[in-house]
Amino acid sequence: MDLNSxxxxxxxxxxxxxxxxxxxxxxxxxxxxxxxxxxxxPSGSMHLGHMYTWTRADIYARFMRMQGYNVLFPQAFHFxxxxxxxxxxxxxxxxPKTIEAFRKQGxxxxxxxxxxxxxxxxxxxxxxxxxxxxxxxxxxxxxRRKFITTSLNPYFSRFISWQFNKLRALGLIxxxxxxxxxxxxxxxxxxxxxxxxxxxxxxxxxxIIKFRHGDFVFPAxxxxxxxxxxxxxxxxxxxxxxxxxxxxxxxxxxSKDAENKLTNQFNAIGKLEPVKxxxxxxxxxxxxxxxxxxxxxxxxFVDTKIGTGVVMSVPMHAPLDFYGVNKLxxxxxxxxxxxxxxxxxxxxxxxxxIKRFGETLAGLKDATKIVYKKEFNHGVxxxxxxxxxxxxxxxxxGPICTALKERGAYAExxxxxxxxxxxxxxxxxVKILEKQWFIRYSDKAWxxxxxxxxxxxxxxxxxxxxxxxxTLDWLDDKAAARKGGLGTPxxxxxxxxxxxxxxxxxxxxxxTIAHKIEQVDLNSLMDSAFDYIFLDGKEKPxxxxxxxxxxxxxxxxxxxxxxxxxxxELLQNHFIFFLMNHAAIFGENNWPRGIQINGWLTVSGEKLxxxxxxxxxxxxxxxxxxxDQLRMIAAAGNGMDDVEWDPATINAFDQRIGFIYEILQxxxxxxxxxxxxxxxxxxxxxxxxxxxxxSLENFRYGSALAAMFFGIYNEIKLYFDLGGENRNTIxxxxxxxxxxxxxxxxxxxxELNRSFGVExxxxxxxxxxxxxxxxxxxxxxxxxxxLNTIDDIKNVIKIIKRQPQKIEIGISNKExxxxxxxxxxxxxxxxxxxxxxxxxxxxxxxxxxxxxNPNKLPEMQLEEALENNIFSQAREHLKRAFKCEVVIExxxxxxxxxxxxxxxxxx
RNA sequence: GCAGGGGUAGCGAAGCGGUCAAACGCGUAAGGCUUAGGACCUUAUGACUCAGGUCUUCGAGGGUUCAAAUCCCUCCUCCUGCACCA
Numbered sequence: 001m002d003l004n005s006x007x008x009x010x011x012x013x014x015x016x017x018x019x020x021x022x023x024x025x026x027x028x029x030x031x032x033x034x035x036x037x038x039x040x041x042p043s044g045s046m047h048l049g050h051m052y053t054w055t056r057a058d059i060y061a062r063f064m065r066m067q068g069y070n071v072l073f074p075q076a077f078h079f080x081x082x083x084x085x086x087x088x089x090x091x092x093x094x095x096p097k098t099i100e101a102f103r104k105q106g107x108x109x110x111x112x113x114x115x116x117x118x119x120x121x122x123x124x125x126x127x128x129x130x131x132x133x134x135x136x137x138x139x140x141x142x143x144r145r146k147f148i149t150t151s152l153n154p155y156f157s158r159f160i161s162w163q164f165n166k167l168r169a170l171g172l173i174x175x176x177x178x179x180x181x182x183x184x185x186x187x188x189x190x191x192x193x194x195x196x197x198x199x200x201x202x203x204x205x206x207x208i209i210k211f212r213h214g215d216f217v218f219p220a221x222x223x224x225x226x227x228x229x230x231x232x233x234x235x236x237x238x239x240x241x242x243x244x245x246x247x248x249x250x251x252x253x254x255s256k257d258a259e260n261k262l263t264n265q266f267n268a269i270g271k272l273e274p275v276k277x278x279x280x281x282x283x284x285x286x287x288x289x290x291x292x293x294x295x296x297x298x299x300x301f302v303d304t305k306i307g308t309g310v311v312m313s314v315p316m317h318a319p320l321d322f323y324g325v326n327k328l329x330x331x332x333x334x335x336x337x338x339x340x341x342x343x344x345x346x347x348x349x350x351x352x353x354i355k356r357f358g359e360t361l362a363g364l365k366d367a368t369k370i371v372y373k374k375e376f377n378h379g380v381x382x383x384x385x386x387x388x389x390x391x392x393x394x395x396x397x398g399p400i401c402t403a404l405k406e407r408g409a410y411a412e413x414x415x416x417x418x419x420x421x422x423x424x425x426x427x428x429x430v431k432i433l434e435k436q437w438f439i440r441y442s443d444k445a446w447x448x449x450x451x452x453x454x455x456x457x458x459x460x461x462x463x464x465x466x467x468x469x470x471t472l473d474w475l476d477d478k479a480a481a482r483k484g485g486l487g488t489p490x491x492x493x494x495x496x497x498x499x500x501x502x503x504x505x506x507x508x509x510x511x512t513i514a515h516k517i518e519q520v521d522l523n524s525l526m527d528s529a530f531d532y533i534f535l536d537g538k539e540k541p542x543x544x545x546x547x548x549x550x551x552x553x554x555x556x557x558x559x560x561x562x563x564x565x566x567x568x569e570l571l572q573n574h575f576i577f578f579l580m581n582h583a584a585i586f587g588e589n590n591w592p593r594g595i596q597i598n599g600w601l602t603v604s605g606e607k608l609x610x611x612x613x614x615x616x617x618x619x620x621x622x623x624x625x626x627x628d629q630l631r632m633i634a635a636a637g638n639g640m641d642d643v644e645w646d647p648a649t650i651n652a653f654d655q656r657i658g659f660i661y662e663i664l665q666x667x668x669x670x671x672x673x674x675x676x677x678x679x680x681x682x683x684x685x686x687x688x689x690x691x692x693x694x695s696l697e698n699f700r701y702g703s704a705l706a707a708m709f710f711g712i713y714n715e716i717k718l719y720f721d722l723g724g725e726n727r728n729t730i731x732x733x734x735x736x737x738x739x740x741x742x743x744x745x746x747x748x749x750x751e752l753n754r755s756f757g758v759e760x761x762x763x764x765x766x767x768x769x770x771x772x773x774x775x776x777x778x779x780x781x782x783x784x785x786x787l788n789t790i791d792d793i794k795n796v797i798k799i800i801k802r803q804p805q806k807i808e809i810g811i812s813n814k815e816x817x818x819x820x821x822x823x824x825x826x827x828x829x830x831x832x833x834x835x836x837x838x839x840x841x842x843x844x845x846x847x848x849x850x851x852x853n854p855n856k857l858p859e860m861q862l863e864e865a866l867e868n869n870i871f872s873q874a875r876e877h878l879k880r881a882f883k884c885e886v887v888i889e890x891x892x893x894x895x896x897x898x899x900x901x902x903x904x905x906x907x
Numbered sequence: 908g909c910a911g912g913g914g915u916a917g918c919g920a921a922g923c924g925g926u927c928a929a930a931c932g933c934g935u936a937a938g939g940c941u942u943a944g945g946a947c948c949u950u951a952u953g954a955c956u957c958a959g960g961u962c963u964u965c966g967a968g969g970g971u972u973c974a975a976a977u978c979c980c981u982c983c984u985c986c987u988g989c990a991c992c993a
Contacts, residue, residue: 041993081993180991191992200908200989369908417908436991467911471988474909479991500993572910572988599987636919636932640912642986644919648933655947702920706931714931792959794950799957831925832973859926896959904959 003661005626005654008751013138015750021763022140024070026557033069035061035563036508038574039078039149042126043087045105045617046133048630048645052601055634056701057565058139060596062743063696065140066767072558074145074511075134077127079152080487081500088119105617119486120152133618137627138746140763144515149503150486155517155525159510160488160503162530164480166585168492172440178479179203179414182264182431183422190420190428198420203430206307208411209404211285211294216244217252218285218296221307221413224372225404226396227314229385230340231287232325233295235311237302242277242309246270247411253280255309265413265432288409289386299324301361306415315350317341317375319367322350323359341379341393349374437496438477441580447472450576450583458563458594460699461639464571468579471572478502478577501573505581508592509534512558513551520547536587560590568597568640596699599642601633616645628745629653635701635744643702656713657748663716664734664755672725675873676866680783681729683776684715685736690770692740701744708740722786723877736768781860782870785900789871793882796906806885807878809871810892810903816846817864820899823850827857846898862900871902 016022024032037057040050061073090098091112102112107125115122127148134141151157167173181203183190192199206221211234218234236242241256247269254262256274263269284293301320302311315325315337322337329335343349353367379393387403388396404410420428440446451472459465481496488503490496510517513533520529524544531538532545533552540548564578575595582591603616621630629650637643688707695704716733724730734756742749742762753762789809797804812820819842826836833851840847850858871888878886897903 043993078993083993178991189991194992202989373908433991441990461912463912467988470910474989476990482991499991501990504993568912568987570988570993573990573993577990638920640987641920646919646933649919651945652932658947702931706921710931789959794959796958799959827925834973856926901959906958 003657003748003751005628005657005748009136009138009627009747012747012750013135015761016140016763019761021065021761022073023142023144024072026553027070028557030070031068032072032558033061033064033562034072034508034512034558034560035064035565036074036511036561037565038504038570039076039507040130041078041081041083042123042130043083044101044126045619046130047618048616048621048633049601051133051137051618051621051630052634052637052643053565053567053598054134054139055137055631056596056598056637056699057563059631059635059696059701059743060563060565060699061140062746062763063767065764066739066742068766071140072511073139073141074514075131075139075141075143076145076147076149076507076511076514077123077130078500078504079123079148079150080485080498080503082485084123085119085485088115088122091122092116106619123148136622137618137630140746145511147510147514149488149507151488152486154522156507156510157488158522158525159507159530160498161491162527163503163506163581163585164498165491165527167439167581170584172443172446172584173480174438174440174477176436176438176477178433178436178438179205179265179430180433181416181420181428183424183426183428185424185426186422189431189433190422194423195428196421196423196425198416198418198428201416201418201420203414204417206413206415207401207404208308208413209312210250210288210409210411211310211312212288213280213283213285213296215251216280217247217250218310219252219254219308219411219413220310220312221415222312224314224317224376225400226381226385226388226393227317227340228287228289228312228400229381229388230314230316230338231292231294231312232315232321232335232337233297233313233328234285235297235299235302235313235321235324236277236280237300237304237309238278238281238298239300240277240302240304240309242275243272244275245272252308253277253310255304257304258308260429261308261413261415264429288407289403297324297328301364308413317350317371319350319354319364319371322354323364338384340382340384341375342382343374343378343380433479436479437481437490437493439480439502439577440477441475441577442477446580446584447475450580453579453583453591457592460594460596464595464597464640467571468576471576475576501577504574505577506585508561508564509555509559509586509590512555516551516554520544520551534586534590536589560586561592563594563596564592565596565598567600571597597640598699599637599640601645602642603645625650626747628748631744631746632705635705638700638702641702652710653745656709657745657752659713659717660734660737660752661755663730664752667727667730667734670725670727670730672723672727674726674729675724676779676870677719677722677724677783677873678726678729679776679779681715681719681724681733682774683780685712685733686771686774688712688715689736689740689768693767693770696743705744708737709744712737712740718787721877722783722874738762739765739768778861778863778866779870781862781900782866784860785862785867785902786870786874788900789902789904790878790881793878793904793906796904797882800906804882804884804906806887806907807882808887808889808903808905808907809878810889810897810905811864811868811871812897812899812902813891814864816897817862817867817899819844819846820850820858821861823847824858824861827859831857845895849898858900860900864899867899867902 035057037054057073061071065071087098099112111125131143147153147156149156164173180189206223207225208219208221209225209228211218211220220234242253243256243259244251244253245259245262247266253275259272280296281298283296285296287294301324302309313321313325315322316339325335325337349371353370354364376393381388381391381393381396383389388399391399401410414430416428416430422428451469454465454468480499480502481490482499483496485497487497487499490498521544528541529548532540532548533555579592632653633643633645633649688711692704692708695707738749738752738756739762746763750762793807822840823836826839830836837851868888868890875886875888892903
């Protein structure tokens with residue numbers, strides 16, 4: 001016989017479609033389960049990496065269907081943003097890399113031409129392609145609810161408008177400026193992926209403190225404005241060029257290297273004129289907070305490229321300054337360094353760190369890092385810092401800046417955390433974008449609400465919860481709209497297009513109504529309509545209100561979302577926005593109930609990216625393997641583990657399915673009795689049901705597979721090995737195996753189920769029930785003993801190097817079993833040998849033997865009669881296996897015979 | 908830099924205080940079956956032994972404990988995200 005898993009696939013996919021079992025309707029008498037995966041961006045083909053995530057969701061959907069849930073698993077497509085247009089543009093420009101990648105994915109020349117003319121054609125092409133792939137690998141998706149985003153879908157755009165009006169009404173939208181890394185040559189923001197150098201570098205805010213000298217301003221740039229109380233002087237670099245520049249009504253002295261920064265970041269900037277910086281040396285400036293006079297001093301270590309080229313010197317809190325000021329003091333200057341920050345248990349933090357790293361420039365810089373870190377995290381302002389005394393350094397930044405602002409001494413300037421170079425070759429700078437629209441993710445009350453949501457929901461794997469909570473801590477406002485790309489315009493400022501991460505936060509609600517919304521007149525679909533559908537206690541809109549009722553009914557049945565499934569890279573962006581927007585817009589009863597985060601499918605240890613994925617597409621995969629075979633790989637991972645693409649595993653699939661199929665065809669002829677090995681198998685079947693169910697529930701698919709596919713398979717083999725031949729037991733095994741494995745291998749199990757003689761579809765049929773009464777630990781233990789003994793016999797035979805004439809197996813006597821079991825009971829309480837001995841008060845040689853090693857105390861309960869029975873029933877098998885006479889001796893006299901370890905005598 | 912997660916046999920991994928030389932899978936080797944085998948079956952796969960035995964390991968180093976891969980500390984190292992990139 002042969003069962004070809006590729007051939008049966010289509011049959012069952014058609015059947016599921018025909019019976020529309022993936023198209024659930026509202027049924028209030030049935031519990032529901034709503035599961036989604038973030039929509040894909042159709043700018044290329046679906047590859048095995050996509051399959052990994054979607055299969056994980058599909059397995060869950062099918063599992064829940066068998067648990068009796070009414071399951072909704074919909075799928076939409078994301079068109080918002082730049083990449084679709086970008087890809088089309090690249091085709092249009094004739095970019096060979098892009099075109100080659102598309103050709104590899106099977107795109108025809110005619111289609112390529114269409115892509116170049118119309119980005120929408122490209123998106124639609126891949127939308128169709130994705131859908132075929134989803135279907136071909138057996139996703140149980142309800143396609144009636146498919147939709148696309150952007151203004152290409154005016155219904156969806158209305159929905160997004162509603163969302164943003166809601167956020168704005170809640171005070172969660174704000175307008176402001178925003179620093180970005182910028183390429184001056186290409187005149188565009190310079191994202192990580194566009195950089196030749198400096199990935200991960202970002203804009204960094206420096207506080208400018210204005211120190212005045214006459215009508216000149218010396219703008220000292222610093223990351224630590226709180227140290228101003230300890231400032232002893234300013235530094236300038238006497239070997240570099242400086243300019244005076246008009247900023248508003250003021251004249252600032254800055255390094256020549258800082259000129260560009262000023263021009264790019266400040267609006268009102270006047271003429272630049274070179275100054276002789278040496279003329280200012282030894283002159284005094286005024287500390288704006290303390291009123292002290294501070295001298296301007298030269299220092300060659302001032303890097304004029306950083307900040308403004310003017311630096312505030314704080315010797316007690318900055319190693320470089322300490323070094324510089326010490327030199328001044330030695331040359332006879334009267335400077336009195338002052339400590340303004342205390343760190344517990346660290347009295348000489350600067351001196352100590354200099355000692356540690358040395359007085360070289362590099363050493364001083366390393367020391368600086370340590371000092372900054374310690375003082376920032378653990379420092380407290382001391383009595384030298386005026387009104388700020390007692391405040392933690394972490395908390396003091398805001399108040400200090402306010403104080404500086406009040407005295408007209410504050411400004412800010414952005415630098416980069418490191419050098420950035422664009423792919424075009426130009427060096428990146430910081431640019432302040434004006435009039436941006438932000439979502440106020442920094443809002444504290446909003447974060448608190450979301451924190452509650454996160455604490456309440458289910459999170460798989462659990463460690464992700466901590467990461468989400470930590471992400472909330474640093475989350476800041478996010479620019480939510482751009483001037484270009486596809487999308488929905490901001491309802492109150494139509495020049496701006498809502499960007500992709502912002503229009504994908506609550507659209508799961510849209511799935512509930514997507515298949516019915518077009519029955520409503522678009523003109524009547526105003527905000528009040530969405531209020532009515534999605535929010536509790538809202539009035540029904542006067543026009544067309546009745547048309548909304550079926551939508552509201554759908555939403556109220558399906559929401560909240562029960563499970564969102566995705567890979568780990570979306571955790572700190574998409575997921576956090578998804579949760580925050582739900583917390584803001586929906587009632588607590590409609591907050592998401594669970595998320596699952598998984599790792600990636602890797603090839604040679606590397607994540608499948610778009611470029612790599614081009615060769616490992618679903619279509620390619622299906623040329624060689626069946627859908628179930630591919631799904632097996634997706635089921636290999638637990639939690640956030642990455643899973644390596646390893647086609648060799650597929651061999652295990654064929655071989656096992658083949659064996660099951662063989663049993664299926666022959667078991668009916670068996671007429672054997674039910675024996676102890678039957679009790680054993682039934683016990684194991686129940687354990688497997690329990691373990692597999694628990695693993696599936698927790699998305700531990702690798703463990704589930706180990707139990708329900710590999711583990712139980714080994715048990716049935718053992719069953720046959722030990723002479724099992726009972727039809728009912730085997731039937732029980734087959735039925736359980738087929739059902740348990742259905743979520744992972746839906747096609748082949750349907751086929752097996754039919755061969756099994758069951759008419760109804762497996763999909764949606766009842767999940768096997770775990771029966772704790774059928775767990776028989778004693779029998780399991782004794783079978784273990786039998787197997788160990790067989791191993792031992794083999795061992796011995798190997799040693800004596802000859803065919804045995806006769807094997808005598810001696811089972812220990814009842815008294816010994818009693819002692820043994822008492823030790824087992826005690827060992828459950830303590831592993832302390834002396835205590836066990838005390839508790840038992842028995843004198844026996846066996847006891848001495850058992851208590852020799854605390855790490856090897858017996859743990860399995862055993863039973864003398866059962867041990868005898870197991871061995872007696874296995875006698876025929878042993879005779880066959882060892883091709884000789886086998887004698888089982890009860891109550892063996894031999895001292896070697898222990899409970900659980902019968903004596904073996906080979907003649 | 909900040910946050911989170913890892914480092915266990917040739918590989919993927921399980922174990923998360925005591926039945927652990929380490930489940931399960933892959934790979935490898937030998938034998939069987941075969942015209943043959945990438946198919947299947949059996950056995951082996953840390954080291955040393957050889958009548959069912961012993962010893963050593965879980966990134967490195969310290970510590971807690973009768974007992975640690977498992978708990979604590981320090982260090983090394985890998986992966987992920989850090990926002991205008993979807």
